[in-house]
Amino acid sequence: MTEIIPGLRQIRPHPMLGGLSGVSTNRMTLVAELRQRLNRQRGPLGLRLTNALTSAIEDDVIAAGEALPPERELAENLGVSRSTLRQCLEQLAEGGLIETRPGAGHFVARRILKPVTRLTGFTDDMVSRGIRPVSKILEKTVMPVPPDTAFRTALPLGTPVFVLVRLRLAGEEILAYERSIVPVTSVGEDYDGTGSLYGRMDQHGGRPKRILQSMRAVEAGAEIADHLKVKPSTAVLMIRRIGYGSHGVAVEDAISWYRGDRYDYVAEING
Ligand code: 16G
Numbered sequence: 001m002t003e004i005i006p007g008l009r010q011i012r013p014h015p016m017l018g019g020l021s022g023v024s025t026n027r028m029t030l031v032a033e034l035r036q037r038l039n040r041q042r043g044p045l046g047l048r049l050t051n052a053l054t055s056a057i058e059d060d061v062i063a064a065g066e067a068l069p070p071e072r073e074l075a076e077n078l079g080v081s082r083s084t085l086r087q088c089l090e091q092l093a094e095g096g097l098i099e100t101r102p103g104a105g106h107f108v109a110r111r112i113l114k115p116v117t118r119l120t121g122f123t124d125d126m127v128s129r130g131i132r133p134v135s136k137i138l139e140k141t142v143m144p145v146p147p148d149t150a151f152r153t154a155l156p157l158g159t160p161v162f163v164l165v166r167l168r169l170a171g172e173e174i175l176a177y178e179r180s181i182v183p184v185t186s187v188g189e190d191y192d193g194t195g196s197l198y199g200r201m202d203q204h205g206g207r208p209k210r211i212l213q214s215m216r217a218v219e220a221g222a223e224i225a226d227h228l229k230v231k232p233s234t235a236v237l238m239i240r241r242i243g244y245g246s247h248g249v250a251v252e253d254a255i256s257w258y259r260g261d262r263y264d265y266v267a268e269i270n271g
Contacts, residue, residue: 003256008144009100014025019092022136027073030056030062030069031069031078033056033061033075033078034052034053034056034078035078037051037052037055037056037162038052038078042048043154044154045084046087046088046154047083047154049078049080049085049127050082050088051087051092051248053088053089053092053097054092054097054212056101056177057097057098057108058090063108064108065106065107065108066107066108067104067105067106068089068098068106068107068108070105071085071089071105071106072085082100086267088191089097089106091152091212092106093106094212094214094240097205097212099185117127117200119207119208119209119211120198121196121197121198121199121207121241122135122168122176122178123165123196123198124196125162125198126170131170131171132170133168133169133170133173133196134168134169134170134171134172135166135167135168135169135194136166136167137164137166137193137194138165138166138167138227139163139164139165139178140160140163140164140165140192140193141163142158142161142163142184143160143161143163144158144159144160144161145157145158145159145161145181145183146161146181147159147165149161149181149253152250152253153172153242153250153253154250155183155249159183160183160184161182161183161184162179162181162182162183162184162186162187162191162193163179163180163181164179164180164181164182164193164197165177165178165179166179166180166193167206167227168256170262173262174227174228174229174259174262175258175259175260175262176228176256176257176258176259177227177256177257178254178257179226179254179255179256180197180251180252180253180254181254182201182251182252182253183250183251185204185205186201186204186205186245186251187200187201187204188203188204190199197259201251201252202219205245205251206245206246206251207211207243207251208243208244208245208248208251208252209243209244210243210244211241211242211243211244211252212241212242212244213239213240213241213242214239214240215237215238215239215240216237216238217235217236217237217238217260218235218236218237218238218257219233219234219235219236220232220233220234220236220257221261223235224257226244226255228249228257228259230259230261230268234260235260236257236258236259236260237257237258237259238255238257238258239254239255239256239257239258240254240255241253241254241255241256242254
């Protein structure tokens with residue numbers, strides 16, 4: 001099931017800025033709003049900036065389709081380096097919140113997202129279709145958060161995480177190969193990887209409340225092809241998902257490869 005982000009509103013100019021011209025008023029309002037959001041956050045600057053921009057987009061502060069101010073201007077006005085800003089923008093683009101058009105700039109994406117009220121996992125999706133979900137655990141390990149996950153999620157280095165690699169099947173049929181990394185606190189120390197991961201998380205503080213997800217078609221390398229039982233170089237769907245809990249802290253970093261011939265991502269769009 002999918003849900004549409006409601007139409008995003010235009011930025012409302014702050015009354016104090018009423019006398020200024022349209023474009024600069026909007027930009028100044030946006031910068032002021034982003035600064036406030038930045039200051040309300042805690043943690044590393046990059047994460048605060050990503051959260052500030054994400055929440056501004058989600059809260060309709062910037063309209064869908066609207067351009068963000070040019071990189072240099074935005075970085076200067078927010079007092080951040082261009083490289084920090086660029087990393088955040090890349091993350092937002094990866095999560096589908098903005099689109100980067102070479103030579104033209106960054107635009108708030110007109111997006112369709114999965115429901116934000118209750119996020120479904122593999123088991124939920126299968127059960128709701130009357131299909132028996134099957135998982136084969138290929139790896140389960142507890143370790144300090146890998147550096148690339150720490151970078152993506154801002155989980156502090158050293159955080160113990162549960163790494164779960166599974167083959168996901170609909171009955172006998174292989175659908176996906178999936179690696180999920182979740183903080184141990186989200187599943188409990190005695191978790192053995194069996195059953196629904198989200199079901200387990202529901203009992204330990206909750207499954208993600210919000211996700212950033214990107215999807216892309218890739219050619220299966222030898223290892224993925226072997227797991228999915230397809231020929232190497234077959235097109236498969238690679239889905240990355242970062243899940244955030246109710247306090248905006250990351251609770252999942254997952255990557256899945258779905259068989260392109262077995263899985264349809266269907267969206268319902270209301271005009
Ligand atoms: C889905 C999610 C994955 C999550 C899993 C939980 C996608 C692309 N990925 O496969 O992030 O870890 O569900 O499933 O939707 P489970 O509750 O059945 O273990």
